Amino acid sequence: MLGEFDIIARYFATPDNTSSMAGITLGPGDDCALLSPAAGTELAMSVDTSVVDVHFPGDAPPEAIGHRALAVALSDLAAMGARPRGCLMALTLSHAEPVWLERFAHGFRDLAWRTSTPLVGGDVTRGTLSIAVTVIGDVPVGQALRRSGAAPGERLAVTGALGGGHGGLRMWQAGGHDLEDPLLAAYLMPVPQLEAGQALRGLASAALDVSDGLLADLGHLCHASGVGASLDPACIPLAPTLEMTLGSEGALHAALNGGDDYQLLVSVPDAAWEEARRRCAECDVTLTEIGHVVAEPGILGVPETLSGVGWQHFTGDGP
Structure with missing residues (x-):
């Protein structure tokens, strides 16, 4: 029987050189991790909790569950234009199954390595499966992207394509479990747009990630900025094969309301538009104009x- 300290040591212990990475002066093993902020930066922190059969299906591949738990948290850093520095994980397990844990840890560690986000601490406890990930990043002082700042006349744009998260969820519920399918990959293995977020610093006047659905998240941006928006639904980039899977209207509804896309929604002044597109292209990310900011709410x-209202806990509305 594995105990909590055995689980940490076997599956989540980090290399001895972790403390020399990204300004981490003390990694896992003590009561707290210690990080040294880089000169001229401020810290960006966010926490995201993933609960079994609420945020991911319990029978999903463990590698995907581990990847997804970190990816959705990192998406918040991307939305602020922040660079990852490290993360904490509080893992709650109903039981300690070595094969499941090894696969889960592999998915989590692989994304952590690819995004330079070392695991610097956390906790393991017993209960219903859930993964709470706290991400820590930094951003040059005064350059963080915020939800406020959008102004009338600016272009509204999104990175990548939308609707894939919702389409993938529907496919999984219908019995399709091939992670090579682009929709299932979009749902279970989302890619946080970290490079694009950093590239858009100094260009975008407002930003957030699309996690609850485009309309819901655009509403958050408009509220924070004290503006309204005019959308052109025909311009919204749809995930590959989404129309073939859900039909034209179903695909557009998924893109507008489905959530779980983890792309960036930004407001960009005209003068910065071409440079914003160029910088995103250098990150191998498309930036598509989908409307513009207006003064009226x-x-x-x-x-x-x-x-629709997008994903909301406690209301019964959601994907």
Whole structure:
């Protein structure tokens, strides 16, 4: 029987050189990790909890569950234009199954390595499966992207494509479990847009990640900025094979309301638009204009049949 300290030592212990990475002066093993902020930066921190059969299916591949738990947290750093520095994980398990843990840890560690986000501490306890990940990043002072700042006349744009997360969830629920499928990959193995977020610093006037659905998240950006928006639904980039899977109207509804896309939604002044597109292209990311900011509150251009509230806990509304 594995105890909590055995689990930490066997599956989540980090290399001895972790303390020399990214300003980490003390890594796992003590009561706290110690990080030294880089000169001229401020820390960006966010926590995201993933609960079995709420945020991911319990029978999903353990590698995907580990990857996804870290990816959705890192997406918040991307939305702020922050560089990852490290992360903490509080893992709650119903039981300690060595094969499952090894595969879960592999998925988590692989993304952590690829994004330079070392695991610097955490906790393991017993209960219903859930993974709470706290990410720590840094951003040059005064350069963090925020939800506030969008101004009338600016272009609204998104990175990548939308609707894949919702489409992948529907496929999984229908019995499709091939992670090579682009929709299933978008749902279970999302890619946080960290490079694009950093590239858009100094260009985008407002930003956030699309996690609850485009309309819901655009509403958050508009509220924070004290503006409204006009969308052109025909311009919204849809995930590959989404229309073939859900039909034209279903695909657009998924893109507008489905959530779980973890792309970036940004407001960009005209003068910065071409440079913003160029920088995103250098990151191998598309930046697509989908509308513009208006002075009047509300979101224009979306037919009532396609409107929704996105994902909300406790209301029963969601994917």
